[in-house]
Amino acid sequence: MIGFTGVALVRADNERDDPAAFARCLADPAARLLVLTGLEPPVAEDGALQLAAMDPARRDALLLGYLEGAPLFVAGEGDGSAPAMRSPALMAALAEMPAADVALYGIARSLVDWHSRHGFCARCGHASVVARGGWARSCPGCGALHFPRTDPVVIMAVEHDDRVLLGRQPSWPAGRYSALAGFVEVGESIEEAVAREVLEEAGVAVAGVRYVASQPWPFPSQLMIACIATAADDALRIDATELEDAFWATRDEVRAALAGDTTRFIAPPGHAIARSLLMAWVVG
């Protein structure tokens, strides 16, 4: 299972422009509410995501969709802009949470976070308001409609001579190495973004980019696109502003790290697609 996927949420896009449908959901006695505090999830004693009964008088909730047939709302409380990155405590909580709950939390977090950081119209500067049941913001000033951002990011296992290129960023925990990654920019394909990022960060030319899998990553709202690519040669020219270090890992070294052996390096954590990508690379 890929992290942050696998929740059977029915998003009901066709109802988002229908105020009567929203009112029906609000009044539904089966409706539930997920409250994020400072973007952190409410966790029950058994480790699952804790949902409350919806309060129909509440006016700040966004309608995520339907879960198990019942409307599900989300609301953010506290300072939503505080934890820009995920805390170790959060990642530990997610590691114990059922996969579907992790995915649901990801959707909720990205949506609440986007609203908290997009209170104004980028076109005219006017304060914007929630629209489409929570899935957009509209501007009373100029009429513009703004949709939540989803930023595509490529992450790639670059291979050469049966080894894979791993790098580490200075901000990571000591010993952690992972696949290189970077944002897809306007005007480039996934394949072009992979080639550009590997050349920029490691000075390596690649070809033969193959798609492996994808994952949403809610810190704040990336679409991670995992690929395998082949390097023309193994000489590295590391961009020190992006990477602190990089090396070519053997299949045995990657296999050992994925099994928990930290001798050579510490593998990416469970919910990261980098881990799934390295697992895919190890088995060829």
Place this chain on the structure above:
Amino acid sequence: MIGFTGVALVRADNERDDPAAFARCLADPAARLLVLTGLEPPVAEDGALQLAAMDPARRDALLLGYLEGAPLFVAGEGDGSAPAMRSPALMAALAEMPAADVALYGIARSLVDWHSRHGFCARCGHASVVARGGWARSCPGCGALHFPRTDPVVIMAVEHDDRVLLGRQPSWPAGRYSALAGFVEVGESIEEAVAREVLEEAGVAVAGVRYVASQPWPFPSQLMIACIATAADDALRIDATELEDAFWATRDEVRAALAGDTTRFIAPPGHAIARSLLMAWVVG
């Protein structure tokens, strides 16, 4: 060749925060300028994109990067917000243009268009200013840094029993049919977005999503992600707000349409990845 890809632009991300590098590019006698008027491209007599010499006194140009070793700037003139969608005249001009020029135009258009529609900080409403040589906007009010949007879109050839599902939107030219498509939302993978969109638009459950190819689409700045998926059955329940019509096309029908036969339907145009996707599906 996939449309809007294949230009050897060196984006030089590592120089974007360096004002001295920008000044060097501005003063470089080899520097060139691409001027978009109302977002439309300047076309030379031979059909190629027309680049002018850079005017070092010009202060409104964005630095795209390096092309053939020389700095390349872009500037927008006229009402950049006017042509929200591509005009038939524009698509005809692009059909005659060298592939690398089409790709370069796509990058330039997406970037200029994004600046023209994002003059204010979404976080605090203050007027924002160009940053990072043209690849971001910064807010003098709150310090936020905003990056150009790239919105991932899935487009899928849904197959069942050797036929493929095609649909048409009311706004399309008469007779045109194409693969279904839709924006990837926050909190979902590519595979989940494919399944959701096909279920929403056509009432069909799919499995076995396979990635085929990707393409940037500069109207305004999508990342098109083309996939093939398999439908569980062929009963359609069309969402009339999304699709005007849909049908299952045989391999022979798709082959004929791609060859220019408009009897059954008109195939997607050359630069659209829908065309590459249907070509990939036809050959299996």
